[in-house]
Amino acid sequence: MNAVLSWFATNGGKIDSASVGFTEFDGAGRGAVALRDIPEGHVLFKIPRSLILSTTTSALPRRVGLEQWRARGMHRGWAGLILCVMWETANGAASRWAPYLESLPSTFDTPMFWSEEDLEELRGTSVVEKLGKADAEKDFSEKVLPLVQSRPDIFPPETIPSFYTLEVYHIMGSRILSRSFDVERDEEEGEADVGNTSSGSAMDVDEPHAPEQEDGEGSSEDGEAEDEDEDDSIVVSMVPLADMLNARYECENAKLFYEKDSLGMMSTKPIKTGEQIWNTYGDLPNAELLRRYGHVDLVPLNESTDASTSDPSANPSALGNPGDVVEIRADLVLSVLDLPPQSEAKTKERIDWWLEQGGDDVLILDSDHTIPPALISLIRLLQLDDADWAKTVEKDKPPKPKLDAESMGVVIRVLERRLGEYPTTVDTDIALLLQTTNTELSLNKKHALAVRIGEKRILERTLEDARARVVAAAVAASSGNGKKRKAGEELEAERNTRTKTQRKR
Structure with missing residues (x-):
């Protein structure tokens, strides 16, 4: 955790370390805690847009060539972002996000990784048919792997068995499903048209000073954006530090908001010393919480x-x-x-x-x-x-x-x-x-x-x-x-x- 915080600060991130700490919570993993009483509307930390990891900030789409990226369908769905995360991980210390990527989980309790015996316990629910495992594997075999194999200049063949396998693809996809945010595209990034992953990420980002706005507004439940214009302006992104906050039903006390050059995590109500700082997943039913995050409320x-x-x-x-x-x-x-x-x-x-x-x-x-x-x-x-x-x-x-x-x-x-x-x-x-x-x-x-x-x-x-x-x-x-x-x-x-x-x- 210290390595991530050091990397975050070195790259322009700002955190109120007197108010916010990170610790392990029993049964919930790492989360944020209030170190002192925090008033409503207090900025807990700010993430520069340069630290957000997406298809618009990773160099991979431009290395591949935007025309080829789109021709191979990498601008549709999540395949492009998953490949970007795989590539950045394979680059190790050379990646701008190396400390952050090293801190992300590699094992998950989501049904995507369950045995057939355990999946049988979910018979009758809608969870299994929504896993999308077959679709993900089709994307990997028809879009991702052919691109990787066709560009040895970008994806050295010796790295494929370690960083570009189906197993790694599922792990990276699960990281994105459970930790990503819907982020409005930066106007300066608009010229680099690499496309957009569909909505349906873990969390969204609100306009500045609008804590009353509903979560997920403008996106349908299945992850397809309801308005094509809005779809073009939203990029599913990995947002370091913000994704470390846990969530629980109707316990939200902080949320991510847009600012000109950064995203700010702000308290939406007073938080007492020692209380956990909760983000929100939109008060989802247990079937969706389990499918996306591997836990239930x-x-x-x-x-x-x-x-x-x-x-x-x-x-x-x-x-x-x-x-x-x-x-x-x-x-x-x-x-x-x-x-x-x-x-x-x-x-x-x-x-x-x-x-x-x-x-x-x-x-x-x-x-x-x-x-x-x-x-x-x-x-x-x-x-x-x-x-x-x-x-x-x-x-x-x-x-x-x-x-x-x-x-x-x-x-x-x-x-x-x-x-x-x-x-x-x-x-x-x-x-x-x-x-x-x-x-x-x-x-x-x-x-x-x-x-x-x-x-x-x-x-x-x-x-x-x-x-x-x-x-x-x-x-x-x-x-x-x-x-x-x-x-x-x-x-x-x-x-x-x-x-x-x-x-x-």
Whole structure:
């Protein structure tokens, strides 16, 4: 750590060493700690733009030749940045970032490196299908390795077995996934058009003096920038020192902000002496935390308890991540509806239209236990007869998410089918968690349990609510109060009430 701090200061970095220290935290690795009381808006350290490592600051793209760099597709995705980090590492002491690169981890607890046995523990979650391991290996074999082998003047053949292997590629990719920032391109770098890695890095950087801005604004969850102009101005970058801060659900007390010639890490609230200095990953669900960073957040689910002082070992069954979500794929909805084979072409037409209208092919269920309006709208769309389908297309608007009795029946079957994708029940998982000691379960299996339990809790609670609402609507419809309210109307009225009163996330 001393070598990194010395390198940082020698190259123009500034740190308030009286306020900020770095230490090892049990179970969380290295992090930053307040050495004295820090007020809100205090600059903890500043990183010169020259110390940021990206495809625009590394000399590699220009050594290769910008035209060839783009011709080989190195400006798309993360392949270019990963190769830059590999090359800078291979250069050893000759690299501007040598001390920093030497300090980065080479082992990870992310599922990318799990065994098949451990990955089986994540069955039913969305983690495995999002690992992107096959895509990464395709990029390596089709883009990175051919470039490396074609330029022995830049990549000496004797260095390839040590610095340019698939294993090293995965390690460097994991470093970037877990530690990078979305940084706005420096205007002076704009002429060197080496392209941009896609968004989806660990953290973003805010405009100066704007701590209220939301994290990740302008980027979609899957890492694709929503606006092409904005995409051209953002570069995924490694930011020394800033990437040493840990993060935890709703504990953020510092964030990185733009300044003219540097990036500044600034406190966003008062920090007391001895407290950890937390950055933010956007309060992600445990599935994403595990996939990207190799850890999960476990905080008390009782809102009256202070998350920052929780002890996960006290009562593991009472802990979880309030940001957990469950993903429901559109093809699962199709399988529940069990539409006749002869309607396959019509179904595809409707799905394509749904996507063109901005609908998602993955629907999100969160801890509010509210049925997503998009799920209801999609179900109604797929059940329209031909005449109503034609009217919907003419209106150029998906059906309203009116939750009638028929739609609710489909929703319940969708939730049941989704819950059935996990090989175990939530009660089984909790019992396993309570009956085993810390030494009887591997870290990977503990993390998998946390992800599974969080998702199943959401599904089971939402399913319970949905079934209760069906029963209540049926009772109301058959009661002798003279109102003769239809079950569907009862469901719709109840849904509207829940929407108005549901708590904010």
